[in-house]
Amino acid sequence: DTAVSQTPKYLVTQMGNDKSIKCEQNLGHDTMYWYKQDSKKFLKIMFSYNNKELIINETVPNRFSPKSPDKAHLNLHINSLELGDSAVYFCASSQGQANEKLFFGSGTQLSVL
């Protein structure tokens, strides 16, 4: 079984649309993250949740809204998609906030046309 799974793997959509990416982890971790990796492979954290509570919220446009219905899930909803949102989005989880061993999903490649 995949430890951190995110869907869809590929997402192609037009500007202005609203889309969601789902993430689930079956590791029993209490902390989950969303990272964005741009075309130059630069990886930057967007959000971090611990026990369903928002812990880290980096300078991300408010078009991006994470939702954590329970500890095992952290979904990412994006409104009014823009060309610059095209990237690979990675979900990750860890046990505890200060645990640097992150387990990553395989990524969602978002292409905004």
Place this chain on the structure above:
Amino acid sequence: AQSVTQLDSQVPVFEEAPVELRCNYSSSVSVYLFWYVQYPNQGLQLLLKYLSGSTLVKGINGFEAEFNKSQTSFHLRKPSVHISDTAEYFCAVRRGASGNTPLVFGKGTRLSVIA
């Protein structure tokens, strides 16, 4: 603010040759340092980390890194690489142990092992 600089964006190396991937960090306080590896079409995996203690850290797959405080470096090394080591390698830093300070990643170094 803390930042991570990976000086080489690409490193080609022949199979069974040694390799060193360079990483420098900047921070005014003590930091925790990490190396992650990303294989094609996969998420990142932790290779090794330095939190405290011995400055030479051994990780998975035969990799090791040395923390050098005076040079603010945390270079990754492997004495003999394999084709399967071809991947993107990311150095990362966290300031202190607080979970409210996120991991900051470098821009990555693409290691290409040539047969």
